[in-house]
Amino acid sequence: xxxxxxxxxxxxxxxxxxxxxxxxxxxxxxxxxxxxxxxxxxxxxxxxxxxxxxxxxxxxxxxxxxxxxxxxxxxxxxxxxxxxxxxxxxxxxxxxxxxxxxxxxxxxxxxxxxxxxx
Amino acid sequence: xxxxxxxxxxxxxxxxxxxxxxxxxxxxxxxxxxxxxxxxxxxxxxxxxxxxxxxxxxxxxxxxxxxxxxxxxxxxxxxxxxxxxxxxxxxxxxxxxxxxxxxxxxxxxx
Numbered sequence: 001x002x003x004x005x006x007x008x009x010x011x012x013x014x015x016x017x018x019x020x021x022x023x024x025x026x027x028x029x030x031x032x033x034x035x036x037x038x039x040x041x042x043x044x045x046x047x048x049x050x051x052x053x054x055x056x057x058x059x060x061x062x063x064x065x066x067x068x069x070x071x072x073x074x075x076x077x078x079x080x081x082x083x084x085x086x087x088x089x090x091x092x093x094x095x096x097x098x099x100x101x102x103x104x105x106x107x108x109x110x111x112x113x114x115x116x117x118x
Numbered sequence: 119x120x121x122x123x124x125x126x127x128x129x130x131x132x133x134x135x136x137x138x139x140x141x142x143x144x145x146x147x148x149x150x151x152x153x154x155x156x157x158x159x160x161x162x163x164x165x166x167x168x169x170x171x172x173x174x175x176x177x178x179x180x181x182x183x184x185x186x187x188x189x190x191x192x193x194x195x196x197x198x199x200x201x202x203x204x205x206x207x208x209x210x211x212x213x214x215x216x217x218x219x220x221x222x223x224x225x226x227x228x
Contacts, residue, residue, distance in 0.1 A: 017163070035216070035217070037219075039177075043155075043207050043222055043224065044161040044221045044222060045209055045219040045221075045222065046219075047216070047217070047218075047219070050216050067207055091160070091161060093161075095216070103212065104149050104159075104166060104173075105163050105166055105174060106151075106153070106163065106211075106217060107149070107163070108160050108162075109160065110160045111125065111160060
């Protein structure tokens with residue numbers, strides 16, 4: 001079974017600054033996706049960024065980028081130029097793409113509450 | 119961009135009542151999932167569904183829960199006799215490659 005660990009329950013950052021959220025995972029699989037999701041107070045689940053494990057290049061989406069270290073099983077999220085609207089809970093998630101009982105199922109971390117301060 | 123639609127957005131039900139949560143997945147997706155998030159806790163897998171049958175379920179998904187795809191478009195989660203501890207956000211997801219999550223249904227059992 002896969003596990004996902006987010007070691008920072010809470011983080012804060014000043015508006016316009018950069019913040020990095022940590023995520024580590026444990027798996028014996030080789031073919032998987034990693035995700036960061038944003039959950040604002042409305043509790044919707046919004047996809048922020050996705051990384052395919054076979055890709056060496058780190059994924060980026062505007063102000064959001066990841067540092068994917070496959071050998072270290074690390075997947076951190078960097079938010080640049082933080083905005084007040086970035087305040088939310090952020091979840092790291094793992095999805096196994098292989099065959100077998102866990103295929104296609106996502107495993108989530110406990111989440112990191114990010115507060116952007118004006 | 120295609121969306122996964124969940125209805126209702128919020129449902130309040132009395133303990134012991136049956137509740138049906140509805141989801142309309144993205145039309146060309148083949149795999150469907152339900153997840154649950156109790157307030158303040160992590161998102162937990164409930165069940166996956168493929169080719170009109172359950173492919174995997176968690177220990178949370180006991181006999182009180184059932185899923186079906188009654189008409190080829192909707193994907194429903196039924197809780198037969200709700201308990202207080204069933205109060206949570208319920209997310210439907212569908213996928214071809216990566217997931218698309220619905221906006222969730224907040225279930226409150228009183």
